[in-house]
Amino acid sequence: MSAQIHATVVRRAFHVRFDKLVRVSVYQSGEGGVADHGLLLGLGDDDHPHYHTDSRGDVRYYRKEAVDIALSGKANAGHTHAQLHAHANRATLDAIPGHDAAQTGQVLRRSAAGLEWGDAGQFAGGGDMLASVYDVDGDGIVDAAASVPWNGVTDTPSAFPPAAHSHDGDYDALGSATAAVAAHESRENNPHAVTAAQVGADPAGEAASQRAAHETAYDHDAYDAHLADTDNPHAVTAALAGADPAGEATTQRAAHEAAYDHTLIGTGGGATDHGALSGLEDDDHPQYHTDARGDARYERIDATILRTTDLAGPGAAETAARSDHDHDGSYDPAGEASSAVALHKTEPNAHTAASIGYDNGSSGAGGTNVQAAMDEVAGIAALAYNSRVPSGGSVGDMLVRQSDGAAGWQAPAAGGAGYINGLARRPQFKRTGPTEITLAGGCAYEIGGVIAFTSADIVYTMTGLSSSTAEWQYLYIKSGAAGTLTSADFVNSATAPVWDASRQGWYDASGNRCIFAVYTVGDGAIYAFVYANGLVTYQNEFATNISGTDLDMTYVVVQWTAPAFCRTVFGTFQNGGYGNNSATLFYRTAGETGSGVRISFSTGNGYGMEVVRVPVNADLQGEIVHNTNDGNLAWVYNTGWFLPEGM
Known part of the structure; x- marks a missing residue:
């Protein structure tokens, strides 16, 4: 191990000045080495796996920030716990004798005196003979036993085998085959005449003949003598043999000694034992935890933190604070603080602007x-x-x-400009494609206290129209729309709006304002309509449930096809004469009382027909009746519907 340094090293008043690049060598035991721990190389290496690095510490301990979070809602004031939590089965648990009272092999059983430890065989019955264990096949007989005395077995046969049988001479007497095989294996006269070739051996004498021929053909003595020759007869050089030329290693060593200073740092020989190094108290291993680094990373274990492991005995709490304890008057009784806050909220506002600095x-x-x-x-x-x-x-x-x-x-300015609650200046609506509707310019709506309007025609494409089910689709201006509207400010939905009296309009739960509705018969397209002055008429009228119906003088419900917000429909009523009798048709909103309004009149065999605007209830229903029981018939057709107020 070596390192390059450029420094002045001071050790026990011994100064060595290195003004050039030197290599400090760490020698093996007995040859000296560094004496100070901090001068060792590789101090950042993880050479002490028995100490904690961050990664090993994180595996073994809880991080400080995690413990702080877990304890953030817990009381940090000193307090005591008078008793453990009470459990419904506490009496049963307390009746169990301690484990230290039992001896090895004893079992816990109930006796007349209660639960007690004892040997397995000392209790009445000596154990349970469970059918699920000893009679698996369920025949009422124990399947097997470890041992049974012969005289305890009933119905035993008097001779074996119990049923008469024979082996017809196919078997040798007991033991005779074994003896014959043993005798055969001991024969050495090769009764099967096995040849050497069959067992893979050379014929007798062949190996000796081949060896003699080999010795005659090759001179082994000369080769042995060549191997013993040490005078390098082939003139092999040091380079060919992979060795340094003579003296080269010595020359290179001398040059190395001249280039590098191997003088030991310090006085005397270096330490060979880690504990003998000086400076062991220095913080030379930042990858390991000191108290300061450990305290910064982990939560210390001390008396101020109550942990689950500190609570001994059954029923220990799983959290750091239990429910059955007090804090010695440091806290308000349960509910008192919240009651005080509630009372404070109900008091008149006695604060002045001056008192709060506002x-x-x-x-x-x-x-x-x-x-x-x-x-x-x-x-x-x-x-x-x-x-x-x-x-x-x-x-x-x-x-x-x-x-x-x-x-x-x-x-607000004259003419309605500005904030007018519930303003609805409708455009002209027109179906311009299978899924396309055009809104003429010049409309205006109030939404959330601002005005949204169209300055030009807007083409909007309906999405999500059902191709299998007849339904109404409602057109909304999105919540928050203001100023000049574009197609992006609209959305359609199968969810019907409701009337909002405070905003004087029809809205959905998201605050979108409904302005129109279209119908689809389940073909994925808008059903053709014509719109003018608040009236929507169908290009093709719908037949209702009244078709050639003999009403007589009993009111019959008429079910109309219209959007959910509709309260007025446009219908065609036909009244058919019967014989020479005349009949008058009356209509009223379903659920109302009274005779209703006169709709059409027929004379003799003639027919009367009227196209009339009539009211409906929230279920889109009305009722009709004839004023006679003479068999006159009635037909009602769904022709259109009217937009309500606020739309």
């Missing part, structure tokens, strides 16, 4: 930290907050920035 009209013009923070909020500065929000204004006025930069109250 600057308003009564506390002067000086700014505070609260003021500075509020000034950083986007938009506050634009309202000239340092001059404070002005008082006054009338119902419906808006707070706007005046031309001088100050905030002031202003009534």
